[in-house]
Every structure is written in structure tokens, then in C-alpha cells.
Amino acid sequence: MSMTSPPGWYPDPGIPALERWWDGAAWSEHTRPAGAPPRRRGRPALPVAVAGVVLVAAVAVAATFLRPGDDGAGGGTGSPPAPSASASGPVSAPASPPASAPASAPPSDGPADGPAAVADQLNGITLPVLDGWREPEYGTDGAPTVATVADAPCPSATGRRCARGTVSSRTAPASDTTSPQALAEQDIERAAEWAYGEDRLGNRPHGGIRSHRLLAARPAVVAGRTGYLVRWRVVTGAGPGGYVQSLAFPSPAGSEAPVVVRFALDATQDAPPLTTMDEITKGIRPIGGPTGGGVGSTIAP
Known part of the structure; x- marks a missing residue:
């Protein structure tokens, strides 16, 4: 039975000094320095009520992605892709969440x-x-x-x-x-x-x-x-x-x-x-x- 690593920051297999965002199915283009905390700059804090709604929604989404036996979007087992050579960067999947990888959200795409x-x-x-x-x-x-x-x-x-x-x-x-x-x-x-x-x-x-x-x-x-x-x-x-x-x-x-x-x-x-x-x-x-x-x-x- 294959296991799917949850979304999160993991050590980049090709560049040890960086961490790369794993979205639960494939590597994304987003990287950051290894061990760096999530940045918070220039964004106002959410009101308490809104923050509570966001937290509940995040828990619901996490539960959806982590359900046992849930297949990936492509209809397969949901397992990370096998390692392969690519000019765009490393694609081998993390085996399991390392202790140094905080479960923070990926950067915004727009x-x-x-x-x-x-x-x-x-x-x-x-x-x-x-x-x-x-x-x-x-x-x-x-x-x-x-x-x-x-x-x-x-x-x-x-x-x-x-x-x-x-x-x-x-x-x-x-x-x-x-x-x-x-x-x-x-x-x-x-x-x-x-x-x-x-x-x-x-x-x-x-x-x-x-x-x-x-x-x-x-x-x-x-x-x-x-x-x-x-x-x-x-x-x-x-x-x-x-x-x-x-x-x-x-x-x-x-x-x-x-x-x-x-x-x-x-x-x-x-x-x-x-x-x-x-x-x-x-x-x-x-x-x-x-x-x-x-x-x-x-x-x-």
C-alpha cells in the first residue's frame, strides 16, 4: 500500500540548501531557504471571526486530502511520482514529512x-x-x-x-x-x-x-x-x-x-x-x- 506525503515544505533533493513545496501530488516551483520560518510582511492580520472561519476551512481541506485510500486527481493511488531527470528541477517525492518541515501554506500564485x-x-x-x-x-x-x-x-x-x-x-x-x-x-x-x-x-x-x-x-x-x-x-x-x-x-x-x-x-x-x-x-x-x-x-x- 502506497502512502501519500501531505502538502508541505520538504528538503529539495537537488539543492540541499533549499526547501521546495510539495502539493501532495507533485513538486511546485516554489522554494525557500531550508529551515526558514514563513514570512509575514505587509499583510494585515485577519479579524478574529474571519481567522476562525479560515482555520475551520483549512482543517476541512486537510481532512479531505488525508483521508485513507483517497485517490489522486489522476485516478491513481495518489502516490508521489517516481524520481526522474528533468531540466526544471528535482521531481522525486519526499518519503515522509521531516521534523524540520513546518506545515505552512504554499506561497500565493497571483x-x-x-x-x-x-x-x-x-x-x-x-x-x-x-x-x-x-x-x-x-x-x-x-x-x-x-x-x-x-x-x-x-x-x-x-x-x-x-x-x-x-x-x-x-x-x-x-x-x-x-x-x-x-x-x-x-x-x-x-x-x-x-x-x-x-x-x-x-x-x-x-x-x-x-x-x-x-x-x-x-x-x-x-x-x-x-x-x-x-x-x-x-x-x-x-x-x-x-x-x-x-x-x-x-x-x-x-x-x-x-x-x-x-x-x-x-x-x-x-x-x-x-x-x-x-x-x-x-x-x-x-x-x-x-x-x-x-x-x-x-x-x-
């Missing part, structure tokens, strides 16, 4: 299952979650982030996958200037390195940056504030390269430190179009405040 916006509480803004985008389980550097649901193998990193598009916000680093134009011009090189250069582990998933070309440098209105953007086309050592943008503007929260939002889109046909950068810029909103008006609100982004 706006329908998650928030319509990701909140950056520190800087007083929200980033819109467009169709085909989501809030990833883990950002690249802990900053509030949205990324495309679709990904692909990284051009120069075996066993790793790279999102087709990523946007994240952060407080501008300490500087002698608070001018949005100067900040965007200073940050664009860091944004390019953040997206297509060396990662925190010293790896170069895209083969490093070979060259860049300026595409745009202009004022932009963000959350009712006048800001400035700089956009580059980046050529990488491996893969298609892409587009990066630094967008700097005063914080709607009234803090002295400005905000910088970094954008990255791959230069491939299946990546979001370049106009997505403008769409996301227009969708950035102040937390709990009006979306229009303010200094420079008549300037087109």
Missing part, C-alpha cells in the same frame, strides 16, 4: 489568492500586484517586493530559477542630497547590480553585467509626489539581459528619507512589456491616504 498590493510600512507606500504577478515568499534582500509568477532557469546558475520581472521598494541610502533626480542617477547602477549582477552569495546568475545603455531619464509623479526615474537597457554575460529602472521620490509618510523603487524586467518575449514599469509606477499608492493631488501631480510619468 493576486486572486493574495493581496492586491504589497505594503511598505516603513516608507508609507503600497506596490500594486498586477495580473501575472505576486508577492514572493522571500524577497531578494528583505525589501517589500512583487515579482512575476512565471520564471525560468537562470542563464548561468544550474538548479536556480529567476523571475522574469521584479520590483522592490526601499528607503534611499544616506546621502548629501535628497533631490529625486540625483538619487535616481546614483541608484541606477546599484539597481542593475541588484537585478543582473552578483548576488549575496557571490554568484552571477546572469553572468554579470557587460554594458548598459540609457533609455530614459525624466520626472515622474508617484503617489502624488514629484519624483524622478532613470532607466537602462542592460547587456549581461549570459542570457538576454534586461531593463532596470531606479525611481526616487519623497516619502508620502512625511519622513525625511526619500524612497527608491527598483524595477527589473527580462528582455525576452515571454517577459512583461516595458510599459509595465509605467503601469506599476502609476499604481504606487500612499498607505491610508489620497491617491491624487500633491506637488507635481500634473507632471506625466
Whole structure:
């Protein structure tokens, strides 16, 4: 009699430093660092009554999947697939739930299952979650982030996958200037390195940056504030390269430190179009405040 491992996070057979989500029938594309706790960022807590309903529903769903003798969706025994070689990653099923694998929910696959916006509480803004985008389980550097649901193998990193598009916000680093134009011009090189250069582990998933070309440098209105953007086309050592943008503007929260939002889109046909950068810029909103008006609100982004 075969046994089906319940949905959960399990050690990735191909990458020991990661855990991969097992949905009860097959491996998903979602991964996270091994032993990491579930992230909770930018989402308000559920009211007690709603949380109770969600808990009851979760118990009912778990009971449905764990009924003895219940067959899988394909009409078979419900057993995990046998190991096989695949370019998309490991597919061998976990034998049993390890003690280190918490029974947490898998990451959301899109706006329908998650928030319509990701909140950056520190800087007083929200980033819109467009169709085909989501809030990833883990950002690249802990900053509030949205990324495309679709990904692909990284051009120069075996066993790793790279999102087709990523946007994240952060407080501008300490500087002698608070001018949005100067900040965007200073940050664009860091944004390019953040997206297509060396990662925190010293790896170069895209083969490093070979060259860049300026595409745009202009004022932009963000959350009712006048800001400035700089956009580059980046050529990488491996893969298609892409587009990066630094967008700097005063914080709607009234803090002295400005905000910088970094954008990255791959230069491939299946990546979001370049106009997505403008769409996301227009969708950035102040937390709990009006979306229009303010200094420079008549300037087109």
C-alpha cells in the first residue's frame, strides 16, 4: 500500500540548501531557504471571526486530502511520482514529512489568492500586484517586493530559477542630497547590480553585467509626489539581459528619507512589456491616504 506525503515544505533533493513545496501530488516551483520560518510582511492580520472561519476551512481541506485510500486527481493511488531527470528541477517525492518541515501554506500564485498590493510600512507606500504577478515568499534582500509568477532557469546558475520581472521598494541610502533626480542617477547602477549582477552569495546568475545603455531619464509623479526615474537597457554575460529602472521620490509618510523603487524586467518575449514599469509606477499608492493631488501631480510619468 502506497502512502501519500501531505502538502508541505520538504528538503529539495537537488539543492540541499533549499526547501521546495510539495502539493501532495507533485513538486511546485516554489522554494525557500531550508529551515526558514514563513514570512509575514505587509499583510494585515485577519479579524478574529474571519481567522476562525479560515482555520475551520483549512482543517476541512486537510481532512479531505488525508483521508485513507483517497485517490489522486489522476485516478491513481495518489502516490508521489517516481524520481526522474528533468531540466526544471528535482521531481522525486519526499518519503515522509521531516521534523524540520513546518506545515505552512504554499506561497500565493497571483493576486486572486493574495493581496492586491504589497505594503511598505516603513516608507508609507503600497506596490500594486498586477495580473501575472505576486508577492514572493522571500524577497531578494528583505525589501517589500512583487515579482512575476512565471520564471525560468537562470542563464548561468544550474538548479536556480529567476523571475522574469521584479520590483522592490526601499528607503534611499544616506546621502548629501535628497533631490529625486540625483538619487535616481546614483541608484541606477546599484539597481542593475541588484537585478543582473552578483548576488549575496557571490554568484552571477546572469553572468554579470557587460554594458548598459540609457533609455530614459525624466520626472515622474508617484503617489502624488514629484519624483524622478532613470532607466537602462542592460547587456549581461549570459542570457538576454534586461531593463532596470531606479525611481526616487519623497516619502508620502512625511519622513525625511526619500524612497527608491527598483524595477527589473527580462528582455525576452515571454517577459512583461516595458510599459509595465509605467503601469506599476502609476499604481504606487500612499498607505491610508489620497491617491491624487500633491506637488507635481500634473507632471506625466
